[in-house]
Amino acid sequence: MIRLLVLSICMLASGGWLRAENGSRLWLRQDTTANATVKCLLHSPVLDVAQAELKQTWKSGPVSLQLFSDAEHTALGREGYTIRTSGNETVLGASSEAGLLYAAYHLLRLQAMNADTRSLHISEKPAYDVRILNHWDNLDGTIERGYAGHSLWKWEELPATVSPRYEAYARANASIGINATVLNNVNASPEILSTAYLQKVKALADIFRPYNIKVYLSVNFASPMVLGKLPTADPLCKEVAEWWKTKVHEIYSLIPDFGGFLVKANSEGQPGPCDYHRTHAEGANMMAEALKPYGGIVMWRAFVYSPSDSDRAKQAYLEFQPLDGKFLDNVIVQVKNGPIDFQPREPYSPLFGAMQHTPLMVEFQVTQEYLGHSNHLAYLAPMWKEFFTYVPSSSIQAVAGVSNIGDNTNWCGHDFAQANWYAFGRLAWNPDLTSETIAQEWLSQTFGTDPKFIQPVEDMMMRSREAVVDYMMPLGLHHIFAWGHHYGPEPWCTIPGARPDWLPSYYHQADKEGIGFNRSHTGSNATAQYPEPLAQQLDSIDTCPEEFLLWFHHAPWNHQMKSGATLWDELCRHYERGVKEAGSFCQTWNDAKPYIDAERWNAVAERLQIQANDAVWWKDACLLYFQKFSRMPFPKDVSRPVFKLKKLMKVKLPISNYECPTPEMLPQP
Structure with a gap:
């Protein structure tokens, strides 16, 4: 015995x-x-x-x-x-x-x-009054860029049937200081403002209220035309303004603490004030006037770009900076952390610091649209902390995070993706917290406090984002993902009739001379949108930080890096390092097995193996393709390709932007 x-x-x-x-x-x-x-x-x-x-x-x-x-x-x-x-x-x-x-x-x-x-x-005390999750959930239950199942919100059941997960969701958010949520996609359906759906929204708001969480809604600018049958949505039309005032009154009669609206306008085909030759300020202010008597706010997204000869990275600045000081005081302009679109690494958006008379909020992406979806471990606190090294936390008024939450049992698809939800909340409360502190908090509460487990797994988390950058897009490369779903590599992608700025070649500009987008004064001059002395530093290929080199410069293949190696050799070694790091995560997790229950250990182990395999896929696809232009050999310390380029160029994953691929869909070494 x-x-x-x-x-x-x-x-x-x-x-x-x-x-x-x-x-x-x-x-x-x-x-x-x-x-x-x-x-x-x-x-x-x-x-x-x-x-x-x-x-x-x-x-x-x-x-x-x-x-x-x-x-x-x-x-x-x-x-x-x-x-x-x-x-x-x-x-x-x-x-x-x-x-x-x-x-x-x-x-x-x-x-x-x-x-x-x-x-x-x-x-x-919190750094910001508004610490908000943006859900990109659709009314049909799908989630745009969501990789953890369907939407938590069962609209067809509400308001009569209330899932216990709604309160669990509110509790989790309150525990990390998140105090607001946008329930629906920024590509909004006008139907969310119908009376029937507002009753459903009220049911959720009632559940969230005891956890100090306010509800917000994404709204479609053309809602007065769709729901109100008006002939126009012109913000300077009296009937349009009255429609919004009446609708806002209806909302607050149901939800007295309603937070306000999030608006994506005149971007990617969405309607907006520019359709009527009005400015973003005129559109936002019309809505803000309707909300102001109730204390509501308008969060107006600055993610805009249109077909033009202008560098896409410059367009938000060009469109919004001239409007500085023209927004009402209950409008906050919501700006993505970088000037393109949630890439694994971007310089900060130059709008931060350029609108001294307009409240701004930063929009981070918690869901891993460009970071391996819910298959890859990519702890994002270091990415967000990197943003705050350039943009003082005191210079913004609020923080938003695009949610990675779905109806999967573990909420986020990948157990380690929960760490990004947690880290977003903690940094929104206190941006001075270190990435290490947050990782320790999350690991201790999620898995256990044994130092023999915490130390190596924390180290793995801290290295993970940089590993993803290395095996996907090092040295400032960006937006070379597969068409549509943005999961795997496709630097060769061509789509007949597609806009140039939707295609990877627009960004990597690879040719026999070199690689990278010239945003210096000899190119698009995007560097001039940054303040001095940073603008001058970024503008010179000799002083530009190497992590942004190919973002701002079309660098020759034989450009000498700080290490003394050529750009080509340095690029190869970054991809190699990323592959080795991803492989090392599998070993770290193997060593952690005695400290983890089998169910979660197996779930994470499967995804880490996918990540390790995907890293090889990315390395081979990118280097073999770019080698066609560089015509330079691989360094001796870089492993030979596992895949053939012709085979990789035929890979077409049968997934949409609502899904995460399964192992059998992916190329195997």
Whole structure:
């Protein structure tokens, strides 16, 4: 009997009998049988959530929730809080119920990480008032650029049937400080503003409200024509403005704390004010006037580009910078972090810093449209931190993240993709947090706190984004993905009748002389949109940071890099390094097996193997294709291609932009 008991303990310690998990609990996996003593003199839906979370989970003595009106707590704003130890009691303080909710989740996070909670003196407030997830969910249940199943929102069942996952979603967001959500795709259907759908939206808003989450909607600019049967959507037309005011009144009568509208206008075929020779400011201001009496805002996207001879990377700046100061104060212009479209690495959009009199918000992409979908591990906190090294966090007013959440059991398709949802929330709350700190938090809460597990897996996460850049598009290469779904490499892609800026050759410009897009003063002069002295640094091929070299310069194949190697050899070695890194992730995960339940370990292991194989596919496809132009041999320290270029050029994945490919669809080494 003793031998059996010892054997059981050893098996549990080694992970052999760890309880199977499917990832559905995300990072909220603490035991909920604590029955803690929680003191609070007030009751409300928000406070009831905070009390319930603490009572079920907190294990270190009594907790008191207190509202304060003193200077310290008032200075922390509506969502800030303090956590203090007083004798054997932990006191959570805030000036509002929302602050106490966030304090409760902070305290429980410390417990989950095995932090010392005996003497706490914490004071926090969020960097931004609006910390919002943008869902690109369609009313038919599909998700554009969503790789984790169908939409969480079962529109056909609402409002009568409410899924328990709606509250679980709200709880997960509140635990990391996300306080807002846009429910539907920026390519919006006007139907979302119909009375029938607003009743469905109300049902979701009612569930989210106790978690301090406001609901927003993406709206179609032509909604007055589709729903209101007006002959125009001209923002200067009195009837159009009245239609929006009436619709906004209807929304707020159902959802008093409705947040406002997100608008994609005059971009990729969407209707907008420019259809009527009006400006983006005139369109946004018309909607903002309708929302202003209720405290609502308009988030107006700056992702615009049209067929022209102008460099696509310049177009958002050219269209929006002249409008600086012309937007109403409840309009925020939402700008993608880079000037193209969520590439694995982009310089920051030059609109940041160029609109001193207009509130701006940054739009990050949490879903991995250009980063291997939900098959590849790509921890994105380092990418977002890179943005903040160029753009001071204090210069923007809000943060948005394009959601990677679907109805898959584990929410995100890849268990490690949950880390990007988590990291977005934590950085939106505090952009000064390090990527390492966030990774440690997520790993500890999601898998366990054993340092033998945390250290190597954290290191793997920290290297993952750079690995993806290396095996996909190093040194500033960008947008050389396959047509439509953006999963695999297709630098050779040609589509009859397609716009040039939809094709990879527009961006890589490979020829016998060199490779890269010339955005210096001798080319498109996009460098001039950046402030000095950065503009001058980027403009010179000798001073441009090498990670952006081919973004801003058409560099000769024999251009000497800082390493002393030619550009061609350096390019080859980056691809080689990416392949080796991706392969090393498989070994790191193998070593982590004793610390992980079998179900999640197997799920991650399968995807890491896909990633390792895909890295070889990317390396061979890109280098063999570009070698046709460079006519230079591979360096001796770079492994020979596994695939033949002719074979790779025939690969056509049978997937849409709503899907993630399965292993049998992909080229195998």
